[in-house]
Amino acid sequence: MMKKLNLLQKKLGHSFNDETLLVRALTHRSAGSRHNERLEFLGDSILSMVVADALFHRFPKVNEGDMSRMRATLVREKTLAELAREFELGEYLILGPGELKSGGYRRESILADAVEALIGAVYLDTDIERVRELLLSWYDERLNDIQPGVEQKDPKTRLQELLQAKRKPLPTYTVVDVIGEAHNQKFTVHCLVDGLPDPVIGIGTSRRKAEQSAAEHALDTLL
Template identity: 55%
Template sequence: MTCGNAVDKLGGYEKIIGYAFANRDYLIQALTHRSASPVHYERLEFLGDSILGVIIADELYHRFSKVGEGDLTRMRSTLVRESTLAEIARGFNLSEYLIMGPGELKSGGFRRESILADVVEATLAAVYLDSGRNFEKVRELVQTWFAEKLRTVHPGFDQKDPKTQLQEYLQGRHQSLPVYRVVSITGEDHNQQFTVNLECTFIKETLVGYGSTRRGAEQNAAQKALDLIHARRAGAKD
């Protein structure tokens, strides 16, 4: 949260992610938002994004030896997309360790999926650098962090993005398609936050999605609609 509190708790974060840093400066940078310091996570996120993409692609390539490029690409997208990384971040209680300026804290930046996802990638890059560019060490962490998701991912419908899944679900039941409306855009150009309302007669309520792009916010809202539909179906079966 604030700089002092977050630094005091670094050991807890190391225990959760499964890696102890020799040089905690890398970890501090990975957890620091630009609102708190000129030395922040964005460069590390750039590196971590590429490292994660390679590791996930390699895992899928060897796990699914008979699957074509199209399904492999969709599975990779499912595993590395913002919402998936944010889910992993929430499993780490990452918001408790973020280092942010007062304004960003007040605006709820510690809950923002785009920030949570970026910091997961920045953390991977920090481990890579701290370990002397030990790619295998980072691979071990990714295999652990993504173990359940790698176990359950498979070719087919589930790899379609949430908007497409929702559209096909509704079309299959001859229902009207959802309407997405941008209700706010906040933040500076380099770090915008979009808020989108999803309205759908089939669901009969307005759902709110957030993202660093309009598309991301729409996808977030669509995923919430799918989660609600699945929850109601499961409840109806009980």
């Protein structure tokens, strides 16, 4: 395990003084009581602050609404899961037997949560300035690319605007399946889009997330 973790630390750009923090950050709650949720709570707030500060200085003329939207884009689950895949984090996650089987749809959020937990772990391992430096390196390209404006709209809004621009009818969303218990539900949504022969499927832990996921898939197909 330790040898393997060395490779991960190289990819992350941080070599832990206390490797138990790294192991903790990689441990999903399904794998036992020493899991990463407290670190995730801490890391989430650090990431928000570092990104807010970076945007504040990079965009001296942009209003707080546009800064909020850019930050939301940079810290959302999808972006964090992309980072996780750049680190090949999936290979290092410590999951319980239930999660190992479930695969697919919860994977994205587990990866994103682990990235936040890693941020919390690096902070505890060092200090705020070191974690800031590391985050700015992780986000270097994304911070250079991001611009205030349209890209920060959510997928449903973008899909609607795209269809309106083409003078097509609005998409319709239907929940076709809900499984699981109260706090662990999986929603499946069909999105019907004029011009696409089949409904586009979206899956998520809430109706809203499932709809956004379907809209995003529809945009991928249309654009």
